[in-house]
Amino acid sequence: MDGGRGPLEARDLDGLIHQRTRLSIVSALAVADFLTFNDLKAALRTTDGNLSVHARKLEDAGYLRCTKSFEGRIPRTEYRLTAEGRRALESYLGHMEALIDATRGIAEPSSARRKRRKR
Numbered sequence: 001m002d003g004g005r006g007p008l009e010a011r012d013l014d015g016l017i018h019q020r021t022r023l024s025i026v027s028a029l030a031v032a033d034f035l036t037f038n039d040l041k042a043a044l045r046t047t048d049g050n051l052s053v054h055a056r057k058l059e060d061a062g063y064l065r066c067t068k069s070f071e072g073r074i075p076r077t078e079y080r081l082t083a084e085g086r087r088a089l090e091s092y093l094g095h096m097e098a099l100i101d102a103t104r105g106i107a108e109p110s111s112a113r114r115k116r117r118k119r
Contacts, residue, residue: 016061017092021046021054026063026089029081034067037077055079063088 017023024044029035035043041051058064063085067078081089 013095014088014092016057016063017088019054021050022058023092025051025054025058025079026081026085029064029079030086030089034078034080037079040079058085061088 017026021044025040028040028043037048037051037055040055041048044051055064055066059066062082065080065082067080069076069078
């Protein structure tokens with residue numbers, strides 16, 4: 001249950017974060033102060049275009065802040081997770097945990113659930 005709204009459902013997930021590449025971007029930034037475009041590209045093993053499109057969607061939603069600068073003549077793009085982005089990720093993770101718990105609750109006999117909780 002979610003705050004009296006009823007059972008949590010997969011369709012209620014934040015679709016913006018749920019997409020694999022965007023979830024990877026937000027997750028990587030959640031554990032770093034910032035990452036450069038090249039850092040993210042290498043970590044995600046994705047193309048320039050794919051990363052640009054997904055980062056822009058997250059930036060437009062207010063989940064990321066993008067800072068562009070130059071080091072000498074070389075462009076440098078840095079991404080940071082915003083407070084709103086961190087809240088959205090925490091909410092998404094909480095929702096996923098609730099869905100997992102609900103699924104396990106349906107699939108496991110009550111004795112197995114009690115054993116798992118005692119660990």
